[in-house]
Amino acid sequence: MEQNFEDMSRKAQYKLLWDEYLGKREGAKKLMEWMEEAGFFESPASTKYHGSYPGGLCQHSLNVAFNALDLCSLPAFEGVSRNEAVTAALLHDLCKVGCYWLDDNRRYHYTEAWGLGHGTGSVTLAQRYMKLTDAEQVAIRWHMGMYGDADKAGELASAYKKCPLAMLLHHADMMATYYCDGKKGMGLV
Numbered sequence: 001m002e003q004n005f006e007d008m009s010r011k012a013q014y015k016l017l018w019d020e021y022l023g024k025r026e027g028a029k030k031l032m033e034w035m036e037e038a039g040f041f042e043s044p045a046s047t048k049y050h051g052s053y054p055g056g057l058c059q060h061s062l063n064v065a066f067n068a069l070d071l072c073s074l075p076a077f078e079g080v081s082r083n084e085a086v087t088a089a090l091l092h093d094l095c096k097v098g099c100y101w102l103d104d105n106r107r108y109h110y111t112e113a114w115g116l117g118h119g120t121g122s123v124t125l126a127q128r129y130m131k132l133t134d135a136e137q138v139a140i141r142w143h144m145g146m147y148g149d150a151d152k153a154g155e156l157a158s159a160y161k162k163c164p165l166a167m168l169l170h171h172a173d174m175m176a177t178y179y180c181d182g183k184k185g186m187g188l189v
């Protein structure tokens with residue numbers, strides 16, 4: 001008997017979305033293998049705010065993907081590819097892998113491990129194994145919106161104009177951060 005999606009582990013849910021929306025792409029298998037080895041599925045998403053528990057990064061990425069699919073139904077995002085929306089959502093915070101560590105009191109800390117920046121780091125790490133589309137690259141790079149590079153408002157505006165997926169992903173991320181974790185969102189990622 002098939003298991004209900006809601007009853008699956010968060011890792012199984014992530015992999016189901018992965019297989020459905022990007023699993024057939026060249027390099028997707030290698031990227032997934034690297035993510036497993038690097039600890040993506042055990043990583044938190046923040047030190048003390050949303051997803052600040054083992055597996056939190058996977059759960060946050062899933063929440064962003066669900067929000068992204070909802071937003072795809074809005075007229076403003078007519079034409080945005082659902083495959084690209086889910087791919088960008090599942091990979092937008094990939095740069096956090098390997099950046100969290102626990103102290104003796106079991107509290108998480110964050111040390112930037114890659115030296116690649118936030119959104120740019122996720123794009124770079126993913127593309128070591130699998131090509132992202134132009135829209136996915138732009139959306140992941142700018143997913144922090146104005147919280148990322150406040151001095152680059154002009155570049156952000158250009159990204160939003162040419163790439164509706166960038167606007168969609170930013171809002172899906174904000175919704176997940178503030179409304180989907182059972183806690184008041186305070187830590188932006």
Ligand SMILES: [Fe+2]
Nearest residue numbers: 092093118189
């Ligand atoms: Fe982020």
Ligand SMILES: [Fe+2]
Nearest residue numbers: 092093173189
């Ligand atoms: Fe995020």
